[in-house]
Amino acid sequence: MTFDVRLPIGLLFLAIGALVAAYGLTADQAAMSAHSAGLNIDLVWGLVMAGFGAVMLVLVWLARKGDLPPPSEG
Template identity: 70%
Template sequence: MPFDVRLPIGLLFLAIGLLVAGYGVMGHVPLSAGVNIDLVWGAVMAVFGAIMLVLAALARRGDLPPPPEA
């Protein structure tokens, strides 16, 4: 089976997203226009990482076609 780049990208974005969102939850950063940017973008990165992990798992199971070869 060829190397699927979605797995390490998913793990990276999930880990960094959780760290940034956790930092936003702690509230150490002043709000920008009333929005906690660290919390919002940390959640966005964590969701993107989770989507990449789901796609990697589906590809490994055979539900998705393999990515094109370079």
């Protein structure tokens, strides 16, 4: 079994994205909208990062299942 770097990257982005999205959900919305033109930047980017982490974890799962070749070494 080889080391697949997608696993720690996926876990890292999923964890940080969940934390940033949770902060975006719980932060003061009035202060946030005053600084970012009405867009909750923390929530949006938290979801983007969590989505990227989920994609990495799906790729790891598919590679272990045998549907994808393992990452090339070298």
